[in-house]
Amino acid sequence: MSNLFKFLPSVDLVLTKLESDDSLTDVPRTLTRDLVNGFLDVCREEIKAGIITAEDQLSLDSLYPRLTCHVRAGARPHFRRVLNGTGVVVHTNLGRSLLADTAVKAVTEACATYSNLEFDLSTGERGSRYSHVEKIICDITGAEAALVVNNNASAVLIILETLAAGREAVVSRGQLVEIGGSFRIPDVMTKSGAILHEVGATNRTHPHDYEAAINENTALLMKVHTSNFRIIGFTKEVTGAELVEIGTKHDLPVYEDLGSGNLSNFSGLGLMREPTVQEVVSEGVDVVSFSGDKVLGGPQAGIIVGKKKYIDMIKKNPLNRVLRIDKMTLAALEATMRLYLDPETAMAQVPTLKMIMEKPESLKLRAQSLSRVLGRVVGDDITCSVREGVSRVGGGAFPEQDLKTFLVTVVPTGDMSVPELKERLLSSDYPLVGRIEDDAFCLDPRTLTQTEYHMVADSILQALNLSN
Structure with missing residues (x-):
């Protein structure tokens, strides 16, 4: 040896x-x-x-x-493209929302050329980076003012630190949520310096619970939209309008953390109704925060809208410098928001909205097309079929609610097991992620573009140790 x-x-x-x-x-x-x-x-x-x-x-x-x-x-680059066959549209682990073509073009230009990031073209003097998006966000949401930070967790932090540091923020016990990565509202509140004052019960909170909690140390009334879970049965929640009435009576600002920002009406899909940012603003809520990269379909960002009085206070917080967005995010966000100026244009061009709204009959045809491509390219080494299934919106939005779809099921005909196929697909040139159901590897065309079908087939070929 x-x-x-x-x-x-x-x-x-x-x-x-x-x-x-x-x-x-x-x-x-x-x-x-x-x-x-x-x-x-x-x-x-x-x-x-x-x-x-x-x-x-x-x-x-x-x-x-x-x-x-x-x-x-x-x-290979460690950070690279993945084929999403899971059917989860806003897949947190796979990069969340895909950008519209116009947003991708805007990001590319922002990276490749100089820009007026903080330069006022009308005066030739230093300008504000937020001026590129504030007006359009206000036009769409109906808010008086707006600010954008790097994500919604940052938005929650800077709002609480600005408006309630050292004082109490009153929140319903049933809204003390935890989202992915162990991000908890009480922990962020502690970090901000605000003092948590819980009211109500887990399943029921009433306006009088907030009224009873208000004292000389109260700084803020807070509402957290529970977008990533549901409490059903014997429940009661205080509306934004009811909180605004209490806040006005006691001269206290009302803040609502919407989590996943929603600017669209998804009626007709059988989904439980989610409040839109426009509706919350119209209720008179003083400050509202939400994500730009979930259901909204833009880049990662925390968008803060509301009354100018409070937004101006948040803008002056030194944390704003720490949490500010870069030129690529600004470019992508402006391009995405421009599409929302016409709701029909947004539905047609924002990939997240298009995928959520795609009809089952269209998905059936696309599943059949994908199955044919796999049959031609991979051949007899797999068996394919098409059957009904479900997709999910993802990103903490519309939890436990299904979107009807059609799945392509893949089963190796040789010695390789389905779990082994799933594992080996992660090592292919274009890693392919799907899910196992009923002893088959399932691919959902909702989250695959037609241009990716041959890439899917090539990935399966690699996993089976075959060659073109």
């Missing part, structure tokens, strides 16, 4: 051969060297384990197919 080590090819010899491989010319030499060293270390371990037992197994020609696969895999 010890004699086999000397037959391993040298690093320089391997590098020289790799340099002639056109598919690897873009890989930096230092990275390639590290990957080659790692591959040769694997070979040494295989010699020790008795997996490699002969000299001819160590020739560069014998090792080269494995070696190039190792280098290509190691040279």
Whole structure:
């Protein structure tokens, strides 16, 4: 065994051969060297384990197919494209909402050219980055003023720190939510310096609960929209309008955290009704915050709208500098909001809205098309069929509510199990994510574009160790 080590090819010899491989010319030499060293270390371990037992197994020609696969895999960007076959439209782990074409173009231009990010073209003097989006957000929502920070968690933090630091914020016990990543309203409130004052019961809170809680140390009445769970049965919730009436009576601002911002009417889909930002603003709520990258379908952002008096206070908070958005977010958000100036245009061009609104009959045709592509490209190594299924909106919106869809089911005909197929698809050039139901790997065309169908087929081919 010890004699086999000397037959391993040298690093320089391997590098020289790799340099002639056109598919690897873009890989930096230092990275390639590290990957080659790692591959040769694997070979040494295989010699020790008795997996490699002969000299001819160590020739560069014998090792080269494995070696190039190792280098290509190691040279891939860690952050890369994934094919979403799950049917979850706003998939938190897969990047949430896809941007509209106009937003993508705006981001590209913002990255590639200089811009008037903080430059007033009318005066030639320094300007405000928020001026690019504030008016259009106000026009769409009906608010007096607006501010944008880097996400809605930041929006909650800066609002509470500005309006209630060192004083009490009154919140219903049933609204002390936790969202993904263990983000909890009480924890953020503590970090902001605001003092939590819980009122009501988990399932029922009344206006008189807020009234009874107000004292000389009360700074804010807060409402949190429970977008990612439901309490059903014997329930009661205080409306925004009722809170505004109490706030006006006691000269206290009312703040509502909407979570996933919704500017659209999804009637006709069988979904429970979600309040729109416009409706909440029209109730007179003083400050409203929501996400830009969920149901709204824009970039990650925390959008704050409301009465100018309070928005101006939040703008002056030093945290605003810490939490401000960059030029790419500004470009994408302005382009997305412009589409909302005409609701029909938004429905047609914002990918998130298009996917949510797509009709089952259209999805059935697309599932059949995907199944045909898989049949032609992959062939008899899998069996495919189309059946009814459900999609989800995701992103904490419309929890536990289904959208009717049609799924393409994939089952390997060989020795590979369905769970193994699912796992191996994550290592393909274009990782494919789906779900297992009824002993089949299921793909939902709702979250796959037709241009991705052949990519899906190629990923399955790779997972099955086949070639085109």
